[in-house]
Amino acid sequence: MSELSPVAADLVRGVVGLGTVVVLPLGLRLLGDRVVPGSRSVWWPLAGLLAAVSVWLPVGLPAALLALPFAAAAVELALCAARARSFATAVALATPLVGAVALVAERAGRGLVGFSGDYLALTVPHMLFAGFGACLVVGLVAHASDTRLTRTAAVAAPAGVLLVLLGYFVSDAAELVGAVVLTVGLWCAAAATVGLVGSVAARVPLRVGAVTIVVSMVLALWWAVGEATGLAHPSLSWMATTHGVANALGFVLCTLLGLRLLPGSPEPTGLTYPEIGATQAGPLPTGYRHLHVRHLLAPGSTPRDVSVLGDALLRWHVHEAARIELLRDGPQAVPGVRVVSRIGVWPVRLSEPCEVVWVERVTDRVGFGYGTLPGHVFRGEEAFTVERDDAGDLWFVVTAFSVPDRWWVRLAGPLTVVGQRAYLRLLARGARRVLAADRHSVGTMA
Structure with missing residues (x-):
């Protein structure tokens, strides 16, 4: 750290330790296991502690080796970005990896x-x-209060972080644009935190954070303008001891502590939507995307076909015939049974947990509905039924209502419907295989 003054260098080392040992584990606890499995594990502060020690050692192999566990932890966090509910939280989980790689390289x-x-x-x-802490704050504030301010912050802050990062490789002018966008996002988030309702113990650090980030980002803008235009601006050491420390202690740490003290609901363990059973009784609730798909399985079917195929559907044989991996805690669909559909192949593989909420078996209709659990990329309910109409035709029917529960699913937009329909075609194909196998068996016995 030859360009930094000794005081600034020591402050940077201390701030790194604060981030790896305190801020990152605190932020993960606020996110919970739904986003980061094992969010309360001692692994996170332990890896952070080793990184914090490494920055005080002389540059060399021992210091680089001590930083490696933190780099491994950062890789794990980056992989969790796909589970985030917002773009801001996804960027928060991905950016520590950039810092960890830089740390290992610098220590070596x-x-x-x-x-x-x-x-x-x-x-x-x-x-x-600016990466993990600020983007996490923005994501948490947007989750706590859905307003125009928080929606603006949830886009501008992570976009600003990425633009600043891009500016490192492009130009000082590009970095200035990123600093402006980031400032808008953080100031919107700061304004939103002032309106959050909580105890005095929560409101005080939230207000300290709001005031601090206003001043801190003025310094950041001054630095960025000076770098881009050549105008007089603070030195690197001065920025580290003012903007850097204020951002770390005054904004990120204080705001996270304030959010930690706000009243909140416990980590969800049950169904993630309130309209339980609506796919059976109807009508489908508003505010969701509705899906109703019918696949013809066989014209001129018999009541026996309904019974045999319905039994296969309830015993998960249709999913098996469709070659869909299904983990379940019961041999057949009954209310309360939980299942996890595993779709795709590694490294692009989704595990979709659901719970059966209703089962129906009548003469011409057999099926069940299950609802989403924490960890599913959607929120809502889906029903699978085998139905025989008045003409005697046999149908595989799927009825669903859902909304995306992950930022990247919302970003995919209409493509998610294409994926859903492809998945349902696989199930219909599995139902046809089951029906064909049963008819072949009956014909052979005859």
Whole structure:
């Protein structure tokens, strides 16, 4: 850290330790196991502690080795970004990996994509606080209060972080644009925190954070304008000791502590939507995307076909025939049984947990409905039935209502419907296989 003054260098080391040992584990606890499995594990602060120790050692192999567990933890967090409910939270989970890679390279005394020394060292706290901390705060505030301010913050803050990161490789002017966008996002989030309702113990740190980020980002803008235009601006050491410390202690840490003290609901363990059973009784609730699909299985069917195929559907044989991996805690569908559909192949593989909420078996209709549990990429309910109409035709019918519960699913938009319909075609094909096998068996016995 030759370009930083000794005081600034020590402050940067201390801020890195604060981020890895305190802020990151605290943020993960606020997210909960629904987003980061094992969010309360001692693994996170332990990996952070090793990283915090590494920055005080001389540059070399021992320091780099101590930073590796934190890099492994950062990889695990980045993989959890797909589970995030918002773009801001996804960026928060992905950016520590950038800081961790920079930390390992700097501790080993190596350059990285044209950067070395102070710039790599400063990338670590920047990704921990402007990246993880600030974006996490924005995501949590947007979840606590859905307003125009929070919606703006939830887009502008993570976009600003990414633009600043891109500006490192493009130009100082691009970095200035990123700083402006980031400032807008953080100031919107700060304004929103002032309106959050909670105890005095929660409101005080929230207001400290709001005031601090206003001042802190003025300094950031001053620095960015100076770098882009050549106008007089603070030195690197001065920015580290003012903007850096204020952002870490005054905004990120205080705001996370305030959010931690706000009243909140416990981590959800049951169904993630309130309209339980609506796919059976109807009508489908508003505010969701509705889906109703019918696949003809066989014209001129018999009541026996309904009974045999319905029994196969309730015993999960239709899913098996469709070659869909299904983990379940019961041999057949009954209310309360939980199942996990595993779709795709590694590394793109989704595990979709659901719970059966109703089962119906009558002469011309057999089926069940299940609802989403925490961890599913959607919220809602889906029903699968085998139905025989007045003409004697046999149908595989799917009725569903759902909304995306992950940021990237919302981003995919209409493509999610294409994926859902492809999945349902697989199930219909499985139903036809079951029916064909039964008819073949009956014909052979005859």
